[in-house]
Amino acid sequence: DIDDVGHKYYLELELEDVLDKDRAVSCTAEVLYPLGSRTSAPDVQLTVQGELRSTEEADKEFYNRIRSLEKELVAENIPDSHGNVPPELEPIHLLAWVASGYVSWQNSTENTKFHLAQVKHVKQVKRSDEDLQFDYVLLLHEMVSQELLPWEVTVLWHPQHGARVSQ
């Protein structure tokens, strides 16, 4: 407890690579949940101890594939009712997780737990600059209330510049 400020948590985390189960990276984090009814995002300081796997090749392949599409990519219900994700949409799914992480962070309190339930809709928007743009409608599942919250998020992504999220 930090008087008049909020609650601070000290965390030791293990980051597991979903695509490479044998890889785990240790992290430490400090999370400060602010006091008061004004909902603002918790302050997060993260230190990654170790290296994240390089995804340069896969990034480049995905970037080139999307850039070379004649028609803008459009998809919905990822995964579908049976849990399927078509292989070519897997990177779109992963990018959605990044976006949902941002939304979760912005809306987290000490009494929320968010997971991405489903990508309801995604539409690529072609840009004149080098970024890829995807407009998502995400369904976020909140564990305590059990609610499914739709969120519209726009994600910009580039192999060297990473992902940037705007709501």
Place this chain on the structure above:
Amino acid sequence: MRLPVLLAALVAVATCTETFVGHQVLRVVPQSHEELQKVQELQDLEHLQLDFWLAPRGLGLPVDIRVPFPSVQAVKAHLEASGVSYSIMIEDVQALLDEEQVEMLRSSRQLPLDTDTFNYEAYHTIDEIYNFMDMLVAENPNLVSKLEIGRSTENRPLYVLKFSTGGTNRPAIWIDTGIHSREWVTQASGVWFAKKIVQDHANNEGVASILKTMDIFLEIVTNPDGFAFTHTTNRLWRKTRSKHSGSICVGVDPNRNWDAGFGEAGASGNPCTETYQGPYPNSEPEVKSIVDFVKSHGNIKAFVSIHSYSQLLLYPYGYTTTPAPDQQELHEVSAKAVAALSSLYGTQYKYGSIITTIYRASGTTVDWTYNQGIKYSFTFELRDTGRYGFLLPAKQILPTAEETWLALKVIMEHARDNAY
């Protein structure tokens, strides 16, 4: 005279209605040259319109003849008069064709013919699951029966499978899946559990020993209205489909509708929320029917309600921080059950009371059953921990069901060995 026949033939051709009603397929195995000759004679009698599926080839080799209905008597008479024995391979060719048509349609729609051809590695509709239950009962009438314990809001039957080797009102174990309709891996696991119980019994292993002294009740589609809705309209629907006056919103959370801490913190009074407790306890027929069943049975010793997701094994309470009187024993059983579950594929589970492990929840199933005196009341949250959540890929159904079954067996065996 020939005109009507010609017309009939034309009509038949035009409407493709050639029929084989009453046609028979006869088999003759000529044992002597005389017999062979008699059969060969038949080939020359064109007016009989015989169709040789296997032509005469030599002594001791079968001759199969399709005989049109009008010629059946004549052919049989001819053979009998000559002392040539025959057997009837097909009594009615049309009947066989009709059966084949049905089977072809079935396999093109991939309808299982029995519980051995049923696809346990896929998600199914409510009709497919109800059909599965009927097949299971039909195949195992001495072990399995189907009880209707009530009707849902939309008047769907609420079915419970009873597995029993006899006795009267034996101590029993209850398992339910699918109370929250979007948790599809649970109904799918329930179907697998049903088949597993039957197999264990047939092979005299696994739960066969439990069935010697206890009955098992399994409700696979505990919330059929919600389940149908997840197929037709909204895959992520959780609640029932009831409409209570005063709100445009539909549905009550069936796991907040029980009479244990009803309406207290841990549920919502807002009908438009996912944890809406309902206007009063047991307002939902899906819940009331189980309450009535449990009370009238009076001898249920273990009660397991299965949900997904989060990979947790939980015991009461959810509505209060006061520890359950049997907390220590329940904790020990949970530890053992989780260890058994993990032993199969390494899946990690946490366990503890509902309120300390997941969140405060009031009006839950197992809090009520525990307060009724059913000591071994547990709730599972199956795979996964959020990567797919409710939309768990179908290929995980089997491993999920298999590992969960090991945990269930620990609970069932404990209930059997610790009578109270």
